[in-house]
Amino acid sequence: MNRKTIGFILVALALLALPLVLTQVGTAWVRIANLAILFVFLSLGLNIVVGMAGLLDLGYIAFYAVGAYVWALLASPHFGLHLPFWVILPVGALCACVAGAVLGAPTLRLRGDYLAIVTLGFGEIVRIFMNNLSAPFNITNGPKGITRIDGFSVGGLDFRATDTFLGIDFTGPAKYYYVLLLLLLGVIIVNLRLQKSRIGRAWVAIREDEVAAKAAGINTRNVKLLAFAMGASFGGIAGGMFAAMQGFVSPESFILHESIMVLAMVVLGGMGNVWGVIAGALLLSFVPEFLRYTVEPVQKALFGHLLVEPEVLRMLIFGAALVLTMRFRPAGLWPEARHQKEMGEMKEADA
């Protein structure tokens, strides 16, 4: 066995053991880990649009919303439908995919700032639709959201209850963790394979120089639509899993702030590099949660009482960390090799 295989096995074992360890600390941490995986999922989807094809999308969370609502509507007492996951997830991905094409089609001629503004508007439109589609026909139940959504279940295995297997207790969140991990593995493979394919090259070519890409024979309209649709369907699947895990969806979960967070994960991690994006998503998911649990006790230990509201301080530290990271690693923590070279040159030029 070479070092790579050994490393791979160690990482796999660590990932498999993680929820059991986290359960000991507190089930809340398993839930945080699950949400973090969902954000990795979203970041990888957005990476196709922003990182590879270079299309700045500020409304990405809309596709997450579409996926979540598809699950909520097809598996809850709201419409009395209780379809199995292998129907809902593909339908959710397809709906998000269509939504992606609907967003993509009118924006094909836009780039950069202009595209960002339109996509931002699109994200808001979707959220406002969710908020208002309660009359005259009650589709989304408005701001109250949809409750009592079915969880994920395979065969008779319920993903909400605790099961004991080989003498180890697997809580609901821990079981979700394994499903998400499996889905994530699929998404990573899809991302890596797309990157090194004819379509992936066409995306990067469009990012680099759209006119030259056209002249080199790329049908930029179709290829850009494909980027939007692919990215969106990732978001749709993540949204479905989110609805199943939470058992509740409402428009509030899909605000602009979430789109910005996902974009920050992609940019911070290193646009275009799958591993960088994963690192960025994990970091931005865990750091705020970690601060949530430490800011208060640390203040109490230092000053004996609360000096600054934990929530305020938490976001302050978080923001400062982001600014510093972008100042000292402008291409992201783990950039695509080609960006790395580019930034290296800029440094030389500065010197």
Add this chain to the structure above:
Amino acid sequence: MTVLLEARTISKKFGGVQALKDVSLTIRRSEIYGLIGPNGAGKTTFFNVLTGLYARDAGEVMFAGKPLELGSPHQVAQAGIARTFQNIRLFGNMTALENVMVGRHVRTQAGVFGAILRTAAQRAEEAAIRRRAEELLHYVGIAHRAGDLARHLSYGDQRRLEIARALATEPQLLALDEPAAGMNATETAALRELVEGLRADGLTVLLIEHDVKLVMGLCDRVAVLDYGEKIAEDVPAVVRADPKVIEAYLGTSAH
């Protein structure tokens, strides 16, 4: 010699400026056809209309016996016309090899599902794309730079890379927009050798060029544009002696 491309009464206006006025020209198979003219004569505009980047106001183009769809650049590439740009346009953050591989896009078909599932067909196609791209880099003489980012290549090598990318689309007509611009004498000589080699391999070349010496030495026939109109079209020796051409370049002689 058979006709490869026939442009008929191509016109193009930008606001009030008539950039092209009823330009008709005929390019024969396997010739090197030069398009020259003073600055602002409409050479690049003609190129951009021909390759679908600009919509034309009037006129049509017959290519290889069929009307050429000028709707969008990728259709033109599909039909068999490839081009380079006056100010080099490469995919700077992709390697030289990847740049050429992008050129194979229009002649290959693997889609998203092929890539995700890594089907046998997709893998075979991908290997063929890579092989062809390597051959083309070798052909234009920059095989040793295959793994380098396009923007790290020297100016002359970038020109060659752009030609290799154009060749990857399997064109019948290769349109070069001022390929010798900014090149020194050695690089120009090497370029000339490359273009002659392309023609020897059966390709037809359309060349826009400022370097009159290069055009006159290299081209089989030359057309001259002035203020958007074609004022001459013939073998270099005849064009050079044409009073209208001399006037366009030097102005009317004072008496």
